[in-house]
Amino acid sequence: MTAKTIYDHGLDRNPANFQPLTPLTFLERTATVFPDHVAVIYGSLRRSYRDFYARTRRLASALAARGIGRGDTVAVMLPNTPPLIECHYGVPMTGAVLNTLNTRLDAAMIASFLDHGEAKVLITDREFARVIKPALAHAKVRPLVIDYDDPEFSGEGERLGSLDYEAFLASGDPAHAWSLPGNERDAITLNYTSGTTGDPKGVVYDHRGACLQAVGNVVTTGLGKHPVYLWTLPMFHCNGWCFSWTLSVVAGTHVCLRQVRAKAVYDAIADHGVTHLCGAPVVMQLLLNAPAAERRALPHPVSFVVGGAPPPEAVLAGMAEAGFDVTHVYGLTETYGPAVVNEWHADWDALTKPEQAARKARQGVRYPPLEALDVLDPKTMRPVPADGQTVGEVMFRGNVVMRGYLKNPKATEEAFRGGWFHSGDLGVKHPDGYLQLKDRLKDTIISGGENIWSIEVEEALFKHPAVADAGVVGKPDEKWGEAVCAFVERKNGFEMVSAEELIDWCRQSLASYKVPKHVFFTKLPKNSTGKTNKVQLREMGKAL
Structure with missing residues (x-):
């Protein structure tokens, strides 16, 4: 039992010095301070x-x-x-x-x-x-x-x-x-992860976590006062990464879009002075591949916060040329959306392009409201060496981790085993503390006893100028157990690029056992949140 000190007597919590944290008060404050400021634009x-x-x-x-x-x-x-x-x-x-x-x-x-x-x-x-x-x-x-x-x-x-x-x-x-909620730990939202109909995982957020994440977004993305935010990220996805509440912190303007189309996005930015937007890499591709007739010059630099896989170097260069300042974040539904950010250091600007690309490929460091982030051995629960090589599981701890899964105590207990939230993502930790994803546990390819991280193979493919999108999975193989199988979407004008050419390209940067044995050209299937559906890719691989 902790011994009491002079600060433990007569300084109890009371209504004057403690109120439950909730993002709802942000709206009340802004409506009082800036009642005439435009909150919502739609058509x-x-x-x-x-x-x-x-x-x-x-x-x-x-x-x-x-x-x-x-x-x-x-x-x-x-x-x-x-x-x-x-x-x-x-x-x-x-x-x-x-x-x-x-x-x-x-x-x-x-x-x-x-x-x-x-x-x-x-x-x-x-x-x-x-x-x-x-x-x-x-x-x-x-x-x-x-x-x-x-x-x-x-x-x-x-x-x-x-x-x-x-x-x-x-x-x-x-x-x-x-x-105000009677308890800041009261549930505020319920968000379902992708899963089977018979086993839904309902992620429960509370008022406290939503409040802290809303403020964390302000700090992390540099919103400033009165930003103009364009809704290209679905609000059904982690409550729009909590930006639905963030905008009220800084008296920002919500610009709503019923459908995300390139022309509508460019028009909104130009007509309403949009300063910030969020989305998956597919939104970046949409903007960069838009025909000239649908594009408009940006009136000022626009901040684009991208989640998911790190964008290829060519995409980042194209976004910069178009006037977008890209920030890469990473998180899960269970962490109120993004909880990791690739914080950029000014002295990295002096690095060579390949060195900068290597830095940009990393997921980064923890969000301000997240108390702890590490890469641990899931068996021993000890941190892996910060050598950029040793693979472990990415784990989170803090107030912006979900309360748990609704009506699923077994899954909740397993997710929080050892006092950490187990992400199911495999990664490494670099000497400077930045983490980098290697794969999902369930997506790891085991070929001839060797673990192959699909993200590493995808990164190699993305560097080829003909590749617009790529998904890598394991395909059953009698000799090796699994063989590396790549599904690729080619960019317009590169229809003649062959599977053999891409395989040869991968040999230049990957160990021989990591090089795709099979390359198929197709439009990649996406799941409901816009991510590549690797379950479907694996089924396609079995059939081919």
Whole structure:
């Protein structure tokens, strides 16, 4: 037991010096300090912080009037439109938990999520009626369904509920007196990882972690005051990496995009003075490959925060030439989105291009709100040497790690084994403390007893000027157990590049056992979050 000191007497926590951390107070403050500043831009819509805050309170009031309160789940099936931002505040203002559904999933998966989260309310855009209708028919729960009729949506879509979103808001009180959470560890959102229908993993975020991550984004990405943020990252993905709350910290402007198209992105940047955006590498490819007619000169340098695999050197160069300043981050749904950033050092600018590329290929160091990040031996739980060679599992510890998996104590216990969150990612630690991913545990290729990291082979392929995208998996092999199999998308104008040429290219930089034995040209399948679907690639490899 820790001995008491003079500071342990008469200095107890009380309401004057302790309040639960929550990102909801950021909106209240900004609406008070900058009530007329533009909070949301969408098409012809311009909405001030005064109106934005009033609408979130209306939503909270209307939900509370229908009995929604602490621990109830409110699911939403919405694209990156204003109501989805409003739900990030209005839902937790009641104590309820927001479940943002992935708009790319099928009806069976959505039904399983509605049931697992025990959704009491479902707010859905009518564009998704074709998926939501069978999902509701298949689900056991019977949530209150509220339809959103987006004036910017010109397509068809059946109305599934008896309530309209705008009418629902109109029934609420714009001066609704919402309260802070009783406990900062109360759940604020529920996010599902990709998984099977029978075994969903619902990642639970709390108010404390969301608050700290929101502020961490400000520091890490250098937002400054009044940034203009373009929503190219799906808000259903880790709650938009918590930028849904971050913008309220700095009185920023949300520029909503219903669909991410190159012309729409360039137009938004030029017309609204966008300063920041986030996304996967596929968004960078979209912008760089846009025809000249869809592109517009950037009015100023624009910060692009990219998650996922490190972008190839050619892509980084193209983004810089186009006027984008790229910051590479890494994280998981279980870490509130990005929790690692490749912090750039000014003296690295003097390095050679290959040396700079090697630095940029690393994932980096921990986010400010993350207490600990390391590469450990998962068996001994000891740190691996910081030699840039010894492979271990990347692990996290801190306040921006999930509370756990909903209704899945076994998976939660395993994820937190040894007092660390086990990411399932394999990596190395360099002498300066920067970590670099090598592979997912499940994606490691074992050929002739040798471990081969698919990311290393993909990096070699990406350096070839003809390669637009690449995915590497293991293909069953009678002699070696598994052989390295590469699936490649060629850039326009490089259709004549052969498999043999790419194999020879890899021999120049990889050990012989790592060189692809098979190269197939195809459009790479993507999962619901835009990442290469390696499960499908492995099935394709078996069939070829």
